[in-house]
Amino acid sequence: MRGFLPKGWMLRQYRYDKAAGYKKPVLLFLFSILTVQQMLAQDSLQSQKSYPSTASLTLSPGVIKKRVTGVAIANVVGYGAILVGLNSAWYADYPRSSFHFFDDNAEWLQVDKVGHFYSAYIESRASMELWRWTGISRKKRIWLGGLSGLAYQGALEVMDGFSTQWGFSWGDFSANVAGSALLIGQELAWNDQRIKIKFSFHKNSYGDAGLNQRADDLYGKTLSQRFIKDYNAQTYWASANLKAFIPESNLPAWLGVAVGYGADGMFGARSNIAKDKEGNITFDRSNISRYRQWYLAPDIDLTKIKTNKKGIRFLLTVLSAFKFPTPSLEFSKGQFKVHALHF
Structure with missing residues (x-):
């Protein structure tokens, strides 16, 4: 997550609350691109399947050029607008500094780092589907799309690096690289995402007035705020x-198995103690x-x-970034636990 000032836990908490939300507009923008453009890509593939004799048919150079231009403009204008908005909404309110680094690797039991991994993967996937739709070659759309997620996240890290309140995090950057690399590697090897990175969330009630108040202060009171910020309630999955x-099995094409990671008991970035x-x-x-x-x-x-x-294809594509609720087996604190339904 974003870096914090080393002085004062209350100040650290406030900076975290301000910064944590900026992922939301970025992901919403990019995932909306993913859903719309994957529909278009699927329509193109479906048309080819309907006419076997034209299965190798490609778009004309003129159409490709127009689509490439449109996608390039969408990326530059759309993401540029997000960066300008973020700068105005967050960074402009805080003092700037020379570029510097911040080590936040010990915070939040690294759930935030897995969140960066997920974000870069989803953003890369979204961008790749955009470039697929344009009709450019396979390797071009893989590399352009895959590196886009790293570029999107990297721009935010650089902005952090010039803010006194935060700093460029090598941990965040490494997680971003890994997320984009997973997308690129799978496409190059299999021309498919056999392992999808997914997210799930449940609303936590901490069963104690003091803890609930601390969670409200730290993670927000509304469901949407908790969805973004409550690391105790988030699970990230690698679903195969x-x-x-x-392929030779009789297993249904939709069946998968997922390994998830999360953490609990966190009421501060590094410890459960806060200071003014x-x-x-x-x-x-x-x-x-x-x-x-x-x-x-x-x-x-x-x-x-x-x-x-x-419409159904659109909905399924949107939901594919999230883990479908199923029973799960948890291992934590040296013990196993069964959940009838895991969100």
Whole structure:
């Protein structure tokens, strides 16, 4: 996540609250591109399948050129507008500095780093589908799309680097690289995303007035705020499509298995103690264990469900970035636990 000032936990908490939300407009913009353009790409593929004799038919150079121009403009204008908006809404309110680094690798039990991995992957996937639709060559759309996610996230990291309140995080950058690399590697090897990175979330009630107040202050009160910021309630998944890896099997094309990661017990970036600007302790729940959670669960690859209905295809594509609720097996604190339904 974003870097924090080293002085004062209350100030650190406030900076976190301000910065955490900027991922949302970026992901919404890019994922909307993904859903619309994947529909267009699927329409093109469906047309070719309807006419076997023209299966190798490609778009004319003129059409490709127009689509490339449109996609380039959409990327530059759309993402440029987001960066200008973020600068005005967040960074402009805080002092600037020379470019510097910040080490936040020990924060949030690295759930935030997995979030960066997910963000870069989804953004790369969105951009790649845009370039697929243009009709350019396979390798071009893979590299242009895959590196776009890294570029999108990298621009935000650079902006952090020039802000006094934060700093360029090598941990975040490395997670961004890994997310884009996973997209590129799978496309080059299989021309498919056999392993999709997904996200799930559940609304936490902490069962204690003091903890609920701390969660409200730290993660927000509304469901949308908690969705973005509550790391205790987030799970990130690597979902593998079984049929893709075992093509000779009779397994359904949509069946998958997912490995998930999350954490719980976090009421601060590094510890469950908060201090004000003067160093006075304002919150101390160091008695609460901060721990990692690992999950194993069946999954459904919604993109493999066949339908000719554009609206349903659109919905399935949107939902493919999220883990389908299923039972799960959790391993944490040295013990196994079964969940009847995992969100």
